Amino acid sequence: MITIHPRRRFPTSPQPSLPALSRCRRRWTGLLVAAALAVALGVLAVASATAAPPVLAQAPGPSITDVLNNARNWIMGILAVLATLFLTVGGVRYLMAGGNAGEVEKAKQAFKSAGIGYGLTVLAPVVVEILKEILAQPK
Template structure:
């Protein structure tokens, strides 16, 4: 079952990256790195951090749900599902707090 989940996740990631690359190629966009200011760089970092944290939290939420459903009342599996749910909550909380962290970094950098 775990192998099936891993294979499914790898297929989903590869499809998403392929579609994103195809869309960029169609638009004729080839910009590797071009930021006009430090604020823009920090905003880009915030966007990436929020996206990655939300993605990981969603993965943990999905894993927790699958473990809970497939646990069939097994106390060990239910506890592992609860740990995954807690991890998802922490991930979503960090994603919500990411703009605050970027604001603090802007204050430190002086931007």
């Protein structure tokens, strides 16, 4: 119930009830679980993408092409995981900003960082192809 003090113009707000506090805790718990799942899925995606088939015959040694392909795969995986992490952090910050302009700006900066990370992930194969052309030995 809202009570009005005789000397105040605005009503005083009641203290938050116990169910309201538990809803707030449930919201935070849900957001933390969603963030943890996003990170875990990113790590699993990188681990499964870089898994190599079993080797049946051993070659004399890795060529420069193999080394560059492996470097590209690792760089793409790490960039994708970091970009997803920034996207998740930005989303959580934006949801929890509550109209605070400073927090909204921080969330927007995290979104920009995620976009840059995804852009670099897309450009990684192009950079590796350029390196392959530079390092290719004439036949």
